[in-house]
Amino acid sequence: MAVTKYTEEHEWVRVEGDVATVGITQYAQEQLGDVVFVEVPAVGRKVAKGEACAVVESVKAASDIYAPVAGEIVEGNAALADSPGDVNAEPTGKGWFFKLKLADKAEVDGLMDEAAYEAFVKSLG
């Protein structure tokens, strides 16, 4: 059973076993606007929690995507190179960014659940 958690950087983290899939939320894609370029991390790269490891560019600006938890990149979403618009169209589906093998599964527990994230977004006004 997959568990989905959220960060204050508006990323979602779907955990299945010891692998987490990471993307940005509906709120984040709305704020970014049309995504025109995505750079995903190389497989095998070890990332620390909070480390900038991917880039998403909208027409307006570039934004970093941070590793929500520590781990090793096992896959980047290569399809985004040709269809960056997937991030807008299906931010929690086809628009995922990368998958990482968790260094410490317990780290996921510190992230927000859906209700907490919704309340967080609401607090932003």
Place this chain on the structure above:
Amino acid sequence: MSDPAAGPLKRTPLYDLHRELGARLVPFAGYEMPVQYPTGILAEHTQTRTACGLFDVSHMGQVRLTAKAGHSAAKAMETLVPGDIAGLQPGQQRYTQFTNDQGGILDDLMVTSTGDHLLVVINAACKDADLAHMQKHLSGMCEVEPMFSRGLLALQGPQASAVLSRLAPQVATMKFMTGAYVVIDGARCYVTRSGYTGGDGYEISTPADQTDAIARKLLSNPEVKPIGLGARDSLRLEAGLCLYGHDIDTTTTPVEAVLLWSVGKERRVQGGFPGASVIQKQIAEGSTRKRVGLLPDGKAIAREGAEIAIGGKIVGTVTSGGFAPTLGRAIAMGYVERAQSANGTKVDLMVRGKPVPAEIVPMPFVKHAYYRG
């Protein structure tokens, strides 16, 4: 430049309309302006390239100059800009720059002669400084009258002529860079066939209290959609047009910026504008750097501030960069050393510490589509 942080944000006559249309409003040059509407920047860009877009550019400054007895407003204006203003026939419009004593650019502007007056359009962020500059230097020779409350609408795109002609048939035959008084929806407006997209279109100066009604009337045409500042920027970048404060500023001259076409031929020889000696020297000997177009190989976007390198040596800086929706790829412009500025030169644009191969290319990136009759 005015400080955008100073005081509350100002609103244009179309503020309520922007809200109704669901615009995302952002602070820009001291105004609350629409950066995009719900359809988003890419759709707005394509709309403007393929049909017609309506932009609120009322934040820009409009100033009217009227000669005092025994003087010429055009001759007066020529003491501040290198453009051929005295040669403007009534109804003609010209692009020029206010220069400083070093030949740097204080602002870029449009000047139109109505015969009785000069109508000047200046950038929003510079308008208070520009007005003070004109009042200080021109008041002895002409009345300098700010019209900052007027509306300014840009109607741009291949359908702009068909749309505006329904309300004012005479605009159909106006040529690029000409202007005329036109009654639209009962309001006396000043229309020029010009814009900032590289495409055909008009800018319409409207009485403040009739701006909203005219905008709504234009938007009632099926070809017309509202367009925000986001697409305005991607459109002008594709057209290779400079954005003041980014591609040109007080440290760049019209020669370096490759705007020499806008400097009057006689004026190059005769001077008589601030910084003339610097600009004349650069015309004769060449400037040390030059504004160029840049086409990155891949999809990565090099934005303002990215360094331009050849073989690891820094030769310049990107001043504007972004995604060009019409081309489906990234484009940029920037300054490089003149010795390295030839078209076809291979360079690297440094994006997040990594070199992105690019080539120096001619501009515009997207062919201009001006109506020249």
